[in-house]
Amino acid sequence: MDSTTRHLAALHRRGLLRGATALAALAVTQGCTRAEATQGGLFSLGVASGDPLPDGLVLWTRLATAPLEFGGGIAERAIPVGWELAEDAGFRRVVQTGATEARAEAGHSVHVEVTGLQPGRPYWYRFTAQGQRSATGRSRTTPAAGSAQPVRFVNAGCQMYEHGHFTAWRHIAAEELDFVFHYGDYIYEYAEVPTGQRRWGREVRRHVGGECVTLAEYRRRYAQYHADPDLQAAHAAHPFIASFDDHEVQNNWAGEHSATLGFDPAFLLRRAAALQAWYENMPVRRALLPRGPAMVMHRRFGFGGVLDLHVLDTRQHRDPQPCNDGFRAPCEAVARPGAQMLGAAQEQWLLDGAARSRAAWQVLGQQVMMLQRRRGTTLNMDAWDGAPAARARLLAGLAARRANAVVLTGDVHSAWAGELRLNPDDPASPVVATEFVGTSITSGGDGSEGGAESILAQNPHVRFYNNRRGYTLHLATAGRMQAVFRAVDVVSTPGAPLRDRASFVVEAGRAALLAG
Numbered sequence: 001m002d003s004t005t006r007h008l009a010a011l012h013r014r015g016l017l018r019g020a021t022a023l024a025a026l027a028v029t030q031g032c033t034r035a036e037a038t039q040g041g042l043f044s045l046g047v048a049s050g051d052p053l054p055d056g057l058v059l060w061t062r063l064a065t066a067p068l069e070f071g072g073g074i075a076e077r078a079i080p081v082g083w084e085l086a087e088d089a090g091f092r093r094v095v096q097t098g099a100t101e102a103r104a105e106a107g108h109s110v111h112v113e114v115t116g117l118q119p120g121r122p123y124w125y126r127f128t129a130q131g132q133r134s135a136t137g138r139s140r141t142t143p144a145a146g147s148a149q150p151v152r153f154v155n156a157g158c159q160m161y162e163h164g165h166f167t168a169w170r171h172i173a174a175e176e177l178d179f180v181f182h183y184g185d186y187i188y189e190y191a192e193v194p195t196g197q198r199r200w201g202r203e204v205r206r207h208v209g210g211e212c213v214t215l216a217e218y219r220r221r222y223a224q225y226h227a228d229p230d231l232q233a234a235h236a237a238h239p240f241i242a243s244f245d246d247h248e249v250q251n252n253w254a255g256e257h258s259a260t261l262g263f264d265p266a267f268l269l270r271r272a273a274a275l276q277a278w279y280e281n282m283p284v285r286r287a288l289l290p291r292g293p294a295m296v297m298h299r300r301f302g303f304g305g306v307l308d309l310h311v312l313d314t315r316q317h318r319d320p321q322p323c324n325d326g327f328r329a330p331c332e333a334v335a336r337p338g339a340q341m342l343g344a345a346q347e348q349w350l351l352d353g354a355a356r357s358r359a360a361w362q363v364l365g366q367q368v369m370m371l372q373r374r375r376g377t378t379l380n381m382d383a384w385d386g387a388p389a390a391r392a393r394l395l396a397g398l399a400a401r402r403a404n405a406v407v408l409t410g411d412v413h414s415a416w417a418g419e420l421r422l423n424p425d426d427p428a429s430p431v432v433a434t435e436f437v438g439t440s441i442t443s444g445g446d447g448s449e450g451g452a453e454s455i456l457a458q459n460p461h462v463r464f465y466n467n468r469r470g471y472t473l474h475l476a477t478a479g480r481m482q483a484v485f486r487a488v489d490v491v492s493t494p495g496a497p498l499r500d501r502a503s504f505v506v507e508a509g510r511a512a513l514l515a516g
């Protein structure tokens with residue numbers, strides 16, 4: 001092997017070239033030195049982009065030379081970082097450059113908000129610091145207002161590191177997409193499983209460190225996840241629109257209520273640390289900067305005349321789970337009339353936005369299942385089943401606005417498609433929206449076949465269930481929205497191929513799942 005070939009082979013081994021393979025290879029063959037193109041050193045956590053607008057993007061990186069150490073191996077001082085944005089993968093047409101700093105206060109993360117871009121087109125970006133150059137990332141602005149350009153995106157999340165390899169992210173990197181919606185559970189806060197022991201019996205790799213409760217621990221956990229080459233490939237290939245669910249803070253937290261402590265000042269301080277770490281590690285705008293334990297995470301993205309994505313927050317403003325959480329036979333509190341999953345302000349913001357929107361589709365990017373899910377006599381108190389009055393208000397509001405509403409969800413580590421009726425207990429009640437539940441990238445381990453028959457028999461509004469790991473690919477035009485469920489056979493070993501498990505279509509003007 002000559003040195004370039006050897007270098008490419010090394011990058012392949014380290015997983016740095018898949019996804020945007022051709023782009024990175026181009027950069028290498030066009031004469032970057034080894035030091036420039038290698039992603040080790042300061043840029044070991046990769047690059048990312050996100051929160052796209054018709055004329056803007058967020059570019060992200062975070063410096064670390066030792067991701068698994070507290071502090072990431074970086075001294076507690078500011079490090080100058082340069083960035084470049086180009087119209088081509090080879091950076092022959094650089095359109096913007098800038099200088100910023102990776103500051104210790106921000107965990108040495110960098111968030112650049114680029115403006116003045118052209119709508120609906122790809123851009124390439126990279127960073128430099130201390131003579132080192134990052135990998136190249138590709139991003140994409142959203143289509144111009146009113147554009148009929150089709151929109152392709154992925155719904156994915158739930159990536160418990162210990163449960164498997166991020167093979168699904170590698171496949172997502174190879175998709176042609178406008179964006180990735182991440183429904184949350186980007187990290188899991190759990191302690192490493194001690195060597196020789198198993199917690200769920202599915203651990204194929206290990207967290208480093210104890211349960212995350214302080215900023216330093218959350219930062220290190222994000223660094224461990226960001227160091228994964230498959231996840232890096234997905235970030236380098238597409239802009240992300242990130243939300244969070246529970247594990248970015250603590251399993252099944254709800255508002256100011258900790259699942260273990262209840263109402264306790266220590267939990268609010270933990271929530272502040274967790275949300276700061278989330279902010280530092282996601283390609284999001286400074287509008288999301290947390291103020292103490294609070295962050296305005298819900299926000300809206302327009303994709304021409306095709307769809308508006310309303311990113312929802314079902315954690316910060318919700319009621320605590322009724323009936324002691326878990327799968328429970330509904331106790332009296334389930335039927336409380338003022339139940340909240342979004343909080344009144346966010347709920348009104350969503351319905352107002354859907355009413356004002358001129359886009360064909362109202363896509364609700366959120367975390368926990370909205371479809372009723374009967375398991376024997378029980379329902380999941382952490383999901384919308386624990387707040388049916390909130391679900392009824394939301395669905396009635398969307399129906400009154402004649403919204404073509406599609407709900408995207410995660411959390412349950414299995415793939416589902418179903419129809420949302422105004423009253424889920426009445427089969428004659430009208431269907432007003434459809435829901436597609438992405439499975440998980442790894443959480444739950446390899447999973448299994450089967451199980452659908454009993455779920456569908458108990459839940460006639462559910463049309464599809466599958467317990468493999470993967471994601472949902474969505475293709476939207478003004479007239480139709482398709483959902484393709486894609487899954488890998490295993491996550492316990494790397495490199496599993498991808499298979500389509502089902503495909504559904506919804507036509508604008510008729511909330512119903514069609515085979516497609």
Ligand SMILES: [Fe+2]
Binds near residue numbers: 185412
């Ligand atoms: Fe999860």
